Amino acid sequence: MVRIAREKRHTLLKKRIEENPFINDEELAEEFSVSIATIRLDRMALGIPELRIRIKQRAQASLPQHHLVQVVGELVDCIVGKSALSILTATEDMVDSAHIVQSQFLYAQANSLTRAVLNLPVCITTVGNIKYKQPVTVGDKLVAKAEVIRQRDQKYYVWVTIRKKAKEVFRAKFIMESLE
Amino acid sequence: MVRIAREKRHTLLKKRIEENPFINDEELAEEFSVSIATIRLDRMALGIPELRIRIKQRAQASLPQHHLVQVVGELVDCIVGKSALSILTATEDMVDSAHIVQSQFLYAQANSLTRAVLNLPVCITTVGNIKYKQPVTVGDKLVAKAEVIRQRDQKYYVWVTIRKKAKEVFRAKFIMESLE
DNA sequence: CTTTGAATTATGACCAAGTACTAATAGTAC
DNA sequence: GTACTATTAGTACTTGGTCATAATTCAAAG
Numbered sequence: 001m002v003r004i005a006r007e008k009r010h011t012l013l014k015k016r017i018e019e020n021p022f023i024n025d026e027e028l029a030e031e032f033s034v035s036i037a038t039i040r041l042d043r044m045a046l047g048i049p050e051l052r053i054r055i056k057q058r059a060q061a062s063l064p065q066h067h068l069v070q071v072v073g074e075l076v077d078c079i080v081g082k083s084a085l086s087i088l089t090a091t092e093d094m095v096d097s098a099h100i101v102q103s104q105f106l107y108a109q110a111n112s113l114t115r116a117v118l119n120l121p122v123c124i125t126t127v128g129n130i131k132y133k134q135p136v137t138v139g140d141k142l143v144a145k146a147e148v149i150r151q152r153d154q155k156y157y158v159w160v161t162i163r164k165k166a167k168e169v170f171r172a173k174f175i176m177e178s179l180e
Numbered sequence: 181m182v183r184i185a186r187e188k189r190h191t192l193l194k195k196r197i198e199e200n201p202f203i204n205d206e207e208l209a210e211e212f213s214v215s216i217a218t219i220r221l222d223r224m225a226l227g228i229p230e231l232r233i234r235i236k237q238r239a240q241a242s243l244p245q246h247h248l249v250q251v252v253g254e255l256v257d258c259i260v261g262k263s264a265l266s267i268l269t270a271t272e273d274m275v276d277s278a279h280i281v282q283s284q285f286l287y288a289q290a291n292s293l294t295r296a297v298l299n300l301p302v303c304i305t306t307v308g309n310i311k312y313k314q315p316v317t318v319g320d321k322l323v324a325k326a327e328v329i330r331q332r333d334q335k336y337y338v339w340v341t342i343r344k345k346a347k348e349v350f351r352a353k354f355i356m357e358s359l360e
Numbered sequence: 361c362t363t364t365g366a367a368t369t370a371t372g373a374c375c376a377a378g379t380a381c382t383a384a385t386a387g388t389a390c
Numbered sequence: 391g392t393a394c395t396a397t398t399a400g401t402a403c404t405t406g407g408t409c410a411t412a413a414t415t416c417a418a419a420g
Contacts (some may be wrong), residue, residue, distance in 0.1 A: 005367095006367075006368095009277075021239075022236075022239075022240075024295045024407085025406075025407075026406085026407090030395055033370075034369085035368070035369050035370080036369090037368070037369055037370070037371095038367085038368055038369070038410085040407085041367085041368080045224055050406070050408080051405095051406065051407075052232060052235075052376090052377095052406070052407075053407095054234050054241045055235055055236050055408095056202075056239075058238075058239035059201075059202075059236075059238035059239040060202075072284075094302050096295070096302075097301070097302075098301065098302035098303075098359070100302070100304055102291070102292070102295075102305075103291055103304070103305035103308065104252075104284065104287055104288040104291050104292065105286045106285075107284055107288075107291075107308070108284040108288070111283055111284050111287075112282070112284065115276070115282075121277070121278065122276075122277075122278035122280070123278075124283070124312060124315055125282075125283035125310075126311065126312055126313075127309075127310065127311050127312070128283065128287070128308070128309070128310040128311075128312075129307075129308070129309045129310075130304050130305075130307065130308040130309075131306065131307050131308075132304060132306055132307070132308075132309075135304055135305075167181070173412065179278070185396095186396070194388080204376085204377065204378085205377075205378075206377085214398085215397070215398050215399080216398090217397070217398055217399070217400095218396080218397055218398070219398080220378085220379085221396085230377070230378055231376095231377065231378075232376095232377070232378075232405090232406095233378095269400095304400075
C-alpha cells in the first residue's frame with residue numbers, strides 16, 4: 001500500500017530533519033530513495049521549511065536572550081518576602097559526560113529563585129552553602145522551593161530545597177544582602 | 181583621503197556584522213552608502229563570509245556541545261589533581277538590574293574549573309560553600325584558581341578563589357565525589 | 361483487462377544571496 | 391597630465407530552494 005509507505009516516510013522524514021537540520025532536499029531524496037520533488041511535497045505537507053530557513057531559525061534561537069537571567073526555570077508561585085516555587089526540567093545541555101546535571105544549574109535555579117522571592121532592587125549573594133544530595137538527569141522535573149528564614153538589618157537568610165518528585169535532591173542556604 | 185575612509189569603513193563594517201550577523205550585502209551597501217561590490221570587496225579583505233555561511237556557523241555553534249569538560253571561562257592552566265586557572269570576562273548578560281554579576285556565574289566558573297582540575301570520568305558536587313565578597317561588574321576580568329586541598333577515598337576537597345586584579349572577590353569550597 | 365485516481369516524478373521559470381571575474385570609471389597624489 | 395588606487399558596473403555561474411504544470415507510475419476497482 002502506497003498510503004502507508006508515504007505516512008511512514010513522513011514520520012521518518014520529520015525525525016531525520018529534527019536529527020540533522022542541516023540536510024538538504026537532495027540528500028534526503030537519496031536517503032529515502034525518492035525524487036527531490038517528493039521530498040518537497042512531503043515538507044510542504046509537514047510544514048517543514050527549507051534548509052536555509054531552518055538554519056536561520058536555529059541561529060536566531062541561539063541569539064541574545066536578554067531575559068536569560070530572571071528566574072532559571074519557571075516561576076510558578078511567589079509570595080515576596082516569604083516563599084517561592086519554580087520548576088525546571090533538566091535538559092541535555094545541563095549534563096556532564098556521565099549524563100548527570102551539573103551543580104551549577106541547580107545553583108542557578110536556587111539562587112535566581114532566591115532573588116525572586118526577595119525582590120529587592122539591589123541585592124548580592126554574600127554567602128552560599130549547597131548540598132547536592134542525589135544526582136539528577138535529563139528529563140527530571142525539578143521543583144525548587146525558597147523560604148525566607150530570617151532577616152537582620154540588610155541581611156536575608158534564605159533556604160532553598162529542590163525536589164525531584166518527593167525526594168530532596170539539592171538544598172541551599174543563602175545569605176543575601178540588600179544594597180542601596 | 182580615501183584610504184582612511186576605507187579603513188574606517190572596514191572597522192565599522194566588521195562591528196556592524198558582529199552586531200547583526202543577519203544583515204545582507206545589499207542592506208550593508210545602503211547603510212554605508214557604497215555599492216554592493218564594495219561591500220563584497222570589503223568582506224573579502226576582512227575575511228568575513230557571506231550571510232548564509234555566517235548564519236550557518238551561528239546555528240552550528242549552538243549545536244551538540246557534548247564536550248569533555250566544559251569550563252565556564254577560558255582554561256589557561258591545569259595540572260590535573262593539583263591546581264588550575266581560568267579566566268572569565270564578565271558580560272552584560274550575567275548581570276542583574278543593578279549591573280552586578282550574579283553569583284551563579286561565579287559559581288559556574290568555580291565549579292566547572294573544579295571539575296576540570298579533577299578530570300574525573302564521573303563526579304558530582306556533593307557540597308559547596310561560597311562567599312561572594314566583592315560585587316563584580318561588566319568587563320571585569322575574573323581569574324579563578326582552583327586547588328585540590330585534600331583527598332579521602334572518593335572525596336576531593338577543592339578550594340577556589342576568584343580574583344579581580346589582585347583583589348579576591350569570590351571564594352568557594354567544594355566537596356566532590358567520584359563515582360564509578 | 362482496462363480504467364481511474366492518487367502518488368510520484370519531471371520540467372521549466374523564477375528567486376535570493378551570493379562567488380568570481382573583467383572592465384570601466386572616479387578620485388586623488390604627485 | 392599621468393599614475394595609481396578605490397569604487398562601481400556588469401556578466402556568468404552556483405546553491406537550494408519556490409511555484410506551477412505536466413507527465414508518468416502503479417495499485418486497486420469495476
